[in-house]
Structures are given as structure tokens and as C-alpha cells.
Amino acid sequence: EPEVTQTPSHQVTQMGQEVILRCVPISNHLYFYWYRQILGQKVEFLVSFYNNEISEKSEIFDDQFSVERPDGSNFTLKIRSTKLEDSAMYFCASRRDSHYGYTFGSGTRLTVV
Amino acid sequence: QQQVKQSPQSLIVQKGGIPIINCAYENTAFDYFPWYQQFPGKGPALLIAIRPDVSEKKEGRFTISFNKSAKQFSLHIMDSQPGDSATYFCAANFGNEKLTFGTGTRLTIIP
Numbered sequence: 001e002p003e004v005t006q007t008p009s010h011q012v013t014q015m016g017q018e019v020i021l022r023c024v025p026i027s028n029h030l031y032f033y034w035y036r037q038i039l040g041q042k043v044e045f046l047v048s049f050y051n052n053e054i055s056e057k058s059e060i061f062d063d064q065f066s067v068e069r070p071d072g073s074n075f076t077l078k079i080r081s082t083k084l085e086d087s088a089m090y091f092c093a094s095r096r097d098s099h100y101g102y103t104f105g106s107g108t109r110l111t112v113v
Numbered sequence: 114q115q116q117v118k119q120s121p122q123s124l125i126v127q128k129g130g131i132p133i134i135n136c137a138y139e140n141t142a143f144d145y146f147p148w149y150q151q152f153p154g155k156g157p158a159l160l161i162a163i164r165p166d167v168s169e170k171k172e173g174r175f176t177i178s179f180n181k182s183a184k185q186f187s188l189h190i191m192d193s194q195p196g197d198s199a200t201y202f203c204a205a206n207f208g209n210e211k212l213t214f215g216t217g218t219r220l221t222i223i224p
Contacts, residue, residue, distance in 0.1 A: 044214075103159070106156045
């Protein structure tokens, strides 16, 4: 079964540093998403991406965050200057269209120290 | 109006029992209601989903019951097993908009 692949699985970074989280969505999917989950809490929406542009973003997705699909296969989330409260699991998801379910990756655990 | 309320927060059931997890929503535009299963350290995995044109959907031991007028839907797990122990999230959305997740239910099945 096709998978959404995320790398790295765990990233530790110092506060104020930039991090890039990488995702390879399923190849025939058109809609891409980033969600995050603070330990023990619910899954929160960050941003959706379609046709090479952001289609929706949450209040969490401020100017410190950006997304890119640089080469038609990878989908990246960049946090420019990490804060302690950015520590969370970050999940990438993709979807073919509204008739199909979302497929989530296994996540990147980001720890900001 | 985008909220999805989920209960209970945690649930302990004996093996073979039928855990039931409930969700309620407010946005009547929602047209897709999935349930996700999440094991520790893993991403949410789609378990089963329903659309508002049916009142029940069954896949293996998992059943969704959907009550459109009450704006509620629930997950039932038949003949539960210890391997079903996980966190379960309900969610909802419409069209290609974002998924809104419930707060999660930590289910423990004891042998």
C-alpha cells in the first residue's frame, strides 16, 4: 500500500535555529497538509497546499513557518526560528481528492531545547 | 463551529467487550467523518469513514453509527482485542478543506 514518508523521524534543535521537515506524499495525490500534535494532545491543522500554493492555514502557521514543494515530489515544512513551544510531532498528510481519505505519514518528532 | 467534541477521554474495556466512542459536531456543512487509530510514536491511520447519506457503515469489527439530525457519530469495536489498545480520533471536514480532529480517546483492552 502506498505510504507518505517523512524524514527525519526525530530532530533535536536549539531554540532559534531553523529546521526543515521533509515529506514525500503519495505520487498521485494532489492535496498536501501539515498537522502537528503536542504530546498527549489532539492533532492540530497547520496548513494545506494545492496546485503549488497554500490553500488554507491556521493561526499557528505564522510568519515563522513556510511550506514548499521544490521538485514535484518532496513537500517541506520550514520553521525559521524555532521556539520551545514548537516541540511536537509533525505529521504530513496527502489526499487524492475529496472522494478519498487522508493518508498520514509516521511523523517527525521535533524537540526544541 | 469548527469543533468536534469527543468522549470519553479514556476507556477501559475487557477483551471481547464493545467499546463505544462518541463524537458530536456543529458544522452542518461537514460531509466526511473518518475515524483514525493511532499507536504511540506513529501517525494516525485511517480506520473507517462515513458520509452523511448513510446511517451506519461496517468494516470488519469496526462500525460507525451516524445520526445526522443529532449531529453525532460513534465508533463501535466488536469483539475487542488487546491489539486494539490505541488512541482513537474522530474527525470531520467538507470538500477538500482541512480535517478537524476530536480530542482523542485512549482505549485500553484488558485480557
